[in-house]
Amino acid sequence: MATNQHLFMRIIGIVTLFFLLAPLLLIVVTSFGSEPTISFPIKGFTFSWYANIFAQDTFIQGFITSLEVALLASLTAAAAALPAAYALTRKRNRMNRFLENVFLAPVMVPEVVLGFSLYSSLVIYAHFPLFISLLFGHFLICLPYSARLIIAGMRQFDGSAEEAAWILGSSRLSGFFKILVPNITTSILSGFLLSFINSFNNIPVSVFLSGPNVNMLPTAILNYLQNNYDPTVSAISSCLMLLTLLFMLLAEKKLGLKGFVS
Amino acid sequence: MATNQHLFMRIIGIVTLFFLLAPLLLIVVTSFGSEPTISFPIKGFTFSWYANIFAQDTFIQGFITSLEVALLASLTAAAAALPAAYALTRKRNRMNRFLENVFLAPVMVPEVVLGFSLYSSLVIYAHFPLFISLLFGHFLICLPYSARLIIAGMRQFDGSAEEAAWILGSSRLSGFFKILVPNITTSILSGFLLSFINSFNNIPVSVFLSGPNVNMLPTAILNYLQNNYDPTVSAISSCLMLLTLLFMLLAEKKLGLKGFVS
Amino acid sequence: MAALDVKNLALSYDGKTQILNDINLHVQDGELVSLLGPSGCGKTTTLRSIAGLIKANQGQIFVNGKDISKVAVYKRNFGMVFQSYALFPHLNVADNVAFGLKNKHVREPELSKKVDEMLDMVGLLDYKKRFPSELSGGQQQRVSLARSLVTEPDLLFLDEPLSNLDAKLRVEMREMIRAIQQRLKLTMLFVTHDQSECFAISDHVAVMNRGTIEQFDSSEKIYHEPATEFVARFIGYENFFSVTKSLDRQHFLLKEGQVFKAAGASPNSSSLTIRPENIDILETQPDADGQNILPGEVLFSTYLGDSYRYEIQTALGTVIAVSSSDKKYPAGKAVFLDFPSRKLLGLNK
């Protein structure tokens, strides 16, 4: 059975890989096509669709907004998750279990509902500025990723090293920053990267909390596609893939991708 | 510092809870409002928006499509992940590590790119039926969740129990089904539930692979909102939240939520 | 170093179950005292309470006569060696050892000098730049020892420091700890569940059971004169005979009707005990008066390398005897057991 097993797995692997990779490759190829609509095989070769990205103000501005929002949301989520996770992992009582669920809960609310409810309450009802609302929505998206990885990292780290630091004359605060934090940087960074990618690529929340001058890149792409079907979208998709790939390679190299994909 | 720590964490917890729960509660409340547009506080009380859900063919049909697609995609993903995870966890070599990354990869492709590429290749280029393409996109969404949880479950299960079964006269196939599978049902079910919820609520892939008669509920809601801002959306959002909540309670009760939120 | 006094230490997490119960300890300056007991007896909790890692509900802790019960853990000037080594994974060996000194604001060149001296003492000077993950368990434990000694603490705590090491290393490490302790005249409190480790290393031993100290005495006294059946069992006595009443200063009537002479037992002993290796196995009934002689039948034997261990069926139940004679008695063999009256100890309940 061992070899049958292996064969079966390879077939699944190859089929998955094909149906996952072929469409992605197709996008990359069509982004260089000279025809005015996306077509395959391509007739001529051009870089003009890549140039066109920069002609579209909505993409440039979307990219900048995406960077800003993803960065700020990931940072604040990590900053909030770090002390919270510390308090949570030191003691295991009912209150802490409840709070842990709160920190991990947003991931379970259907994102369309989350986006719609934030839009209705923060933007329409409370008249929060759109950018602040968007940022808060993305903070909620990022929090579970950071919290999950930091909690896991702290659970894994032997608590007696911290106790040793106290006995050797470190206060609790100093032990936290000198001993605990340096030993869970991988978890903190993984959580940050995962937050960033998810926030950057998010659609359901961003689509509700966008408006004039506040539009993230994925929603800008979606909007553009409603009126155009030209290879500019292929080009920008290729750029996004390239960025994600670079990001992942960096993460794999620096962090060993620990807890990153899985 | 211990008490400061605790206080700080509570403040973060309460703020998060407030900004997460208040908007959700607002949606529930407005779904009962009698005004023709969403407003708060509500002036009158009515169930008519819930009744209106059933008057909108697009919601009913979207719900049915969502159920079908999420169910089929989760099931096929689990069926594919089970033997693949088994082969992967038995031996740790380069080929298997590569294949493991393949099974977990879809989660790392920006969903807007995944949706757009599947639409361009499967629907436009290869002329696959829309429903099949949608199903395949959701299979890709589900696969990482099932694979991740089943792989984790198998890693955790003591392999010598299977060896004991072989020595006691079970073939490899019989050991797999009689010993391994019954001991990782929690992982299998958790993976299935997580797949199902993510598939059911997905927007970025569904939005590209929808069309006449093939439309999932979240995209139907999105479409509806582009022309209307009446409490019907609040009502259907409330229903979705209720469903998710029931689902989670069921999962917590049956599976102890093991590896479900985290 | 310093003397330690613990007075009436008590701990309960829920106010109902008593984890520690009226713990009293006196450790002299330069002495090594062990807390010995099975897992769950409270020995580690006692150590952690004294160190300040756990807050006791009640009791005082005095170091050189000064009450430090209210002093924060990081101001107590103690050292501690953990079972899990508890090294700082992100710091190399030298930085691990220097950590406590830096907290005390010791500066270069004194810092490096002290670290080097200490690493030299534990034989790891060549490993200065290594990281904990690159060291074996024994090496990690030596770094841990160096790290806790370099700050010249008033007291050194060792929490089962050897139990993650293999048998050979365990003997080496315990001799090294004992040698350093005697050379530097350190005051140490050592927690272990291993009686041979405990006897090899300690000046005094506190045997703990269910949160209380059952006996606190010198190693020799604990070994030869266990006070209670629990202590006796824990340190390797295997035969226990219930006493119905004492007939005179030396003779005891057992539950089963036999009379045993026990030369040193107190008249109010509730049971008698003897080590398996102190019972003599005879093939024929001796000519003597037959006192302390019991007939029996060999049930089962085990080869121990230098001796045989027998389970022998007697009128007093199954008796465990160990004989270092080269001759092996087969199962079923009828023998006579001689219980030397000086080796029979009296126990309280």
Added chain:
Amino acid sequence: MAALDVKNLALSYDGKTQILNDINLHVQDGELVSLLGPSGCGKTTTLRSIAGLIKANQGQIFVNGKDISKVAVYKRNFGMVFQSYALFPHLNVADNVAFGLKNKHVREPELSKKVDEMLDMVGLLDYKKRFPSELSGGQQQRVSLARSLVTEPDLLFLDEPLSNLDAKLRVEMREMIRAIQQRLKLTMLFVTHDQSECFAISDHVAVMNRGTIEQFDSSEKIYHEPATEFVARFIGYENFFSVTKSLDRQHFLLKEGQVFKAAGASPNSSSLTIRPENIDILETQPDADGQNILPGEVLFSTYLGDSYRYEIQTALGTVIAVSSSDKKYPAGKAVFLDFPSRKLLGLNK
């Protein structure tokens, strides 16, 4: 049960490093043979190769003279007790034990009868309906034993079955295993790294080192006549003296220039060894001819409970001696060591 023969078993994963090297074993019907060695010596790999869980590159395995090397593991009719117990967590005790019988198509009422008999034998009949997670480690291991015995296997393998149990339970379990083995005349192969466990239970012992068998002999012979320095070290000899040449049948010139008389050593011995407890410590030089007498100075002593262990500085380096005398020699004390010529063993390299 059956006899086992292993011929020229060899294993290498990469074709370069030899994991197992020319392993030969003969286990008679009804005999218990142990594989003893440090971790990484290949003892578990040998066991797993014989059981069929690992495919060896070379060699044959015969059961009752029949070559079973090519037979699939699930058709070999063996039993195995794992270190991790390896019970089926989703099945209760009775179903765990019944698992192998069901694979052999044993039907009710015979099935229940056999299961009950076996559970009765290991004393767990009352635990039939419990699940593994509700049992203690010792109980789980007894279920594992029952599960592997109920199918009446030709051979029973035990892979460090006791090493997850605490000290007391370990002694109880090993005596239970030995008793059942002798009563039912089972053929067993037992893997352990613990020499006392090994001697207590085995008829024959194979001491392994780096994938080869260094010595395969009866327990007594291994204990009293270790063939190599590795074997001697592993079973507790601590003093080794290099031989420069043998002067006659009994006298050996040591590297340091001394001459030792060793009554039983072979003339081509490359070193002499003696157990710490066989060295006599004397306070004054004996009147005799001075043969096998060495002056020394006590460096360090350790209390072992029933005896003291000394490190003594001599012209032959540090000698380890154990004295059960009540008298303790302090550090610095000048003593004379007597090495009884009958207790000095000769070793090959």
